[in-house]
Amino acid sequence: MEDRRAAMTRVWQVVRAIPRGATASYGEVARRAGLPRRARWVAVALKAAPASARVPWHRVTAADGRIAFPAGSRQHREQARRLRADGCVVVNGRVIRRKAEADLDAWLWRR
DNA sequence: AACATGACGTATT
């Protein structure tokens, strides 16, 4: 299963390409990594990412902008903390994205 | 092989 490793590497790379202050959903990351319909697997890949890979995992949220970890959990707080350190606005465990901003991202990331 | 799980997504109400 060396191919699995390659796919994970691609996922990490895609996440590393998310600029500070921006976010992407698991599904988006999956598509950009050439793994359509594999959002859940992206989560597995992130969980497996070693700290040495320097993957900004906190910039990945559910499709609606919510932090995927259970509210109140340590990791949920940690993600919110890092997100805010990036300059993102987090309210009720959700990253606020203005429509224009979201559209710009879609444009910047297409293909 | 069958079934449960999960850092998910989408449609519907």
Place this chain on the structure above:
DNA sequence: TAATACGCCATGT
């Protein structure tokens, strides 16, 4: 916006 339901798919048991 929130709650539900169902779809999806790699993994682990």
